[in-house]
Amino acid sequence: MATASKLSISDRFWRWFHGFGSPARFDRFAQKALPWFSWSAGILLLAGLIGGLFLAPADYQQGESFRIIYVHVPAAWMSLFTYVVMAMAGAVTLIWRMKLADAVARASAPLGASFTALALITGSLWGKPMWGTYWVWDGRLTSYLILLFLYLGYMALVSAIVDRRTASRAGAVLALVGVVNLPIIHFSVEWWNTLHQGATVSKMDTPSMDTSMLIPLLIMFFGFQLYYFAVMLMRVRNELLDTERRTKWVAEMLSTRK
Amino acid sequence: MGGRDAEYTKIIMNEFLHMGGYAVFVWSSFGISALVLLLNVLFPIMRRKQLIRDVEGHIRRKQ
Numbered sequence: 001m002a003t004a005s006k007l008s009i010s011d012r013f014w015r016w017f018h019g020f021g022s023p024a025r026f027d028r029f030a031q032k033a034l035p036w037f038s039w040s041a042g043i044l045l046l047a048g049l050i051g052g053l054f055l056a057p058a059d060y061q062q063g064e065s066f067r068i069i070y071v072h073v074p075a076a077w078m079s080l081f082t083y084v085v086m087a088m089a090g091a092v093t094l095i096w097r098m099k100l101a102d103a104v105a106r107a108s109a110p111l112g113a114s115f116t117a118l119a120l121i122t123g124s125l126w127g128k129p130m131w132g133t134y135w136v137w138d139g140r141l142t143s144y145l146i147l148l149f150l151y152l153g154y155m156a157l158v159s160a161i162v163d164r165r166t167a168s169r170a171g172a173v174l175a176l177v178g179v180v181n182l183p184i185i186h187f188s189v190e191w192w193n194t195l196h197q198g199a200t201v202s203k204m205d206t207p208s209m210d211t212s213m214l215i216p217l218l219i220m221f222f223g224f225q226l227y228y229f230a231v232m233l234m235r236v237r238n239e240l241l242d243t244e245r246r247t248k249w250v251a252e253m254l255s256t257r258k
Numbered sequence: 259m260g261g262r263d264a265e266y267t268k269i270i271m272n273e274f275l276h277m278g279g280y281a282v283f284v285w286s287s288f289g290i291s292a293l294v295l296l297l298n299v300l301f302p303i304m305r306r307k308q309l310i311r312d313v314e315g316h317i318r319r320k321q
Contacts, residue, residue, distance in 0.1 A: 118291055122290070
C-alpha cells in the first residue's frame with residue numbers, strides 16, 4: 001500500500017484528477033488563468049488579422065479573395081477541436097459523473113456551434129466567387145451542416161430536460177454518438193467527388209503554402225485556440241456558479257470579489 | 259507636396275478596401291466573424307453579472 005510520503009505515479013495522478021475536478025479549486029484556477037488566455041488570444045487575433053489582411057500577398061490564382069482563409073480555416077479547425085473536447089467531457093460525465101466535465105461540455109457547445117456556423121458562412125462567401133455557388137450538397141459541406149445540427153441538438157436537448165443530471169447524460173450520449181461524423185468530415189474530400197479542396201496544411205506534409213501566407217494563418221490558429229479556452233473558462237465559471245450557488249466556496253468567492 | 263501624399267494614401271486605401279473586386283465577400287467574412295466572436299465574449303459576461311446579482315440576493319435574504 002502506498003503511504004502518504006510514497007505515492008505511486010498513478011495515485012498521484014488520481015489525486016490530481018480529483019483535486020482538479022473539485023469545482024472550488026477549478027474556479028480558483030480559472031480565475032487566475034483567464035486574464036492570460038484572454039490577453040494572449042486578443043493579441044494573437046489582432047496580429048493574425050493584420051498579417052492576413054495587410055502583410056500576406058494576394059494569391060496568384062484566387063487574388064484577394066483567398067484572405068477568407070484566415071477566418072475560414074481556423075473556425076473550421078476549432079469546430080472539430082471543440083467537438084472532441086465536448087465528446088470527451090461527455091464521456092467523463094457518463095463514467096465518473098464529474099460535475100466539472102459536464103460544465104465543460106455545456107460551455108463548449110455554444111462555442112462549437114458558433115465556430116461551425118462561421119466555417120459554413122465564410123466558406124459559402126468564399127465559394128461564391130471561386131466556385132460560382134454559395135452552396136453544394138457535397139460530402140464536406142453536408143457533413144459540416146450535420147455538425148452544426150449536432151451542436152444545436154445538444155443545446156436543445158440539455159435545455160429541454162428539466163432534471164439536470166438526466167439532461168447532462170442525455171447530452172453526453174448524443175455528443176458521443178455524433179463522434180461518427182468526425183471521420184466523415186475529415187475523409188469527405190477524399191471519398192466523394194467535391195468542389196472543396198483537400199487540406200492545405202497537414203501534419204504529415206510540408207504545407208503547400210508560402211511562408212508569408214502561412215505565418216498569419218498559424219497565428220490565427222493559436223488565436224482561435226486561446227480564444228476558445230478563454231470563453232470556455234468564462235462559461236464554465238458561470239455554470240459552476242449557477243449549480244454550486246448554495247455552497248460555502250461560492251459565498252466565499254463572492255465575498256472576496258473586488 | 260502634402261496634397262499629393264494625401265491623394266496617394268487615398269488611392270492605397272481605396273485599393274485595400276476594394277480587395278481586388280472581392281470586397282463584398284472578404285469584408286462580410288471578416289465582419290461576421292468579428293461579430294460572432296465578440297458576442298460570444300459579451301454573452302457570458304452579461305450572464306455572470308446577472309448570476310452574481312441572483313446569488314448575492316439569495317445569500318442576503320438567508321442572513
